[in-house]
Amino acid sequence: MSSFWSMWIIVLTTISIALITWLLFSNRKITSTKENQTTGHNYDGIEEYDNPLPSWWFKMFVASIVFAIGYLIAYPGLGNFPGLLHWTSVGKWENEVQQAELATESLYKDFMSKDIPALGDDKKAMRLGKRIFANNCAICHGVNAEGGYGFPNLSDKDWLYGGAPEQIRASITQGRSGSMPAWGAMLGNDGLTSMTEYVMNLGGAKADSDSPAAQQFTMLCSGCHGADGRGNQMLGAANLSDNIWLYGGDAGRIKQSIAKGRSGQMPSHHDKLSEEKIYLLTAYVYQLSKSVDDSKP
Ligand code: HEC
Numbered sequence: 001m002s003s004f005w006s007m008w009i010i011v012l013t014t015i016s017i018a019l020i021t022w023l024l025f026s027n028r029k030i031t032s033t034k035e036n037q038t039t040g041h042n043y044d045g046i047e048e049y050d051n052p053l054p055s056w057w058f059k060m061f062v063a064s065i066v067f068a069i070g071y072l073i074a075y076p077g078l079g080n081f082p083g084l085l086h087w088t089s090v091g092k093w094e095n096e097v098q099q100a101e102l103a104t105e106s107l108y109k110d111f112m113s114k115d116i117p118a119l120g121d122d123k124k125a126m127r128l129g130k131r132i133f134a135n136n137c138a139i140c141h142g143v144n145a146e147g148g149y150g151f152p153n154l155s156d157k158d159w160l161y162g163g164a165p166e167q168i169r170a171s172i173t174q175g176r177s178g179s180m181p182a183w184g185a186m187l188g189n190d191g192l193t194s195m196t197e198y199v200m201n202l203g204g205a206k207a208d209s210d211s212p213a214a215q216q217f218t219m220l221c222s223g224c225h226g227a228d229g230r231g232n233q234m235l236g237a238a239n240l241s242d243n244i245w246l247y248g249g250d251a252g253r254i255k256q257s258i259a260k261g262r263s264g265q266m267p268s269h270h271d272k273l274s275e276e277k278i279y280l281l282t283a284y285v286y287q288l289s290k291s292v293d294d295s296k297p
């Protein structure tokens with residue numbers, strides 16, 4: 001603020017306070033000679049009395065003037081005058097941020113000193129992990145990490161890229177991109193139908209290894225999904241022999257996966273989240289699947 005406007009505010013404020021005080025005290029002196037004397041004003045039959053101010057009201061007014069003057073001396077308000085306490089809103093905010101950072105820094109140091117499985121048993125850490133997950137991951141993986149169409153369930157024991165702490169951490173830090181080629185043109189509609197049937201039976205009774213579909217699978221698919229269709233975590237090639245499907249397990253959906261291909265994208269988070277937060281998230285995700293009943297896949 002330029003010194004002219006600063007001065008302007010100081011002068012205006014001082015004059016207003018002085019005027020108000022004068023007005024208050026000068027009116028206080030009027031003592032009515034007659035009881036309930038009116039001012040002579042009359043509005044639709046309502047008359048205005050000319051009584052002195054009630055004393056409780058007068059005292060409150062004086063108190064608020066004293067408070068205002070005290071406040072303007074202690075805190076900023078009078079133009080550029082910073083106030084005797086040198087309080088600033090920026091200073092207050094900086095102070096609060098500093099306090100919060102100090103608190104979380106030591107908290108995260110503590111977390112990083114534990115290994116992932118142990119951190120998963122730390123209730124306080126997991127509460128914080130759940131919150132970070134809700135803010136950054138739930139939009140794709142669901143609030144309870146249950147996943148959805150095209151987004152893997154992170155709370156089961158089925159993994160595209162592996163469920164060991166280091167693999168989960170790598171998925172979050174670097175991101176992942178699955179790449180399933182499209183086979184529609186090569187297989188044709190009949191080929192797609194029999195391949196779909198073959199894939200759906202992968203988990204069940206031993207398929208006839210001499211069938212044309214079985215030979216095609218070995219030739220075209222096993223390089224990524226493995227000879228028995230159990231998948232390959234290095235490539236993120238899904239396990240086709242279990243009953244868990246990223247893109248749906250009915251014949252129509254599976255046929256579409258094979259015909260058109262799929263390309264799931266997990267964004268990298270190394271420039272979005274600190275190393276400490278990713279560490280905490282890794283423990284959170286690891287702990288989710290660990291607590292799942294072992295009898296289920
Ligand atoms: C924009 C959507 C999106 C967001 C946000 C997202 N993910 Fe993912 N994530 C995916 C997709 C899609 C995949 C599967 C990639 C694929 O199909 O190859 C995936 C895969 C993963 C995997 C590997 C799963 C496996 O089976 O191996 C992990 C672990 C994971 N995400 C954790 C997280 C965490 C933790 C966060 C929050 C920091 C997060 N994701 C945020 C979309 C997302």
Ligand code: HEC
Pocket residue numbers: 160178179180181183195199217220221222223224225235236237238240244245246247248254257258262263264265
């Ligand atoms: C280059 C490696 C590669 C080859 C070859 C390949 N796939 Fe895939 N497949 C993948 C990957 C990677 C995914 C996961 C895609 C994703 O995460 O978005 C996948 C996903 C699938 C899915 C969807 C799984 C689900 O859970 O929804 C089906 C079905 C499938 N593949 C069948 C086949 C068949 C049948 C063949 C052979 C005709 C084949 N794939 C060949 C890499 C491959």
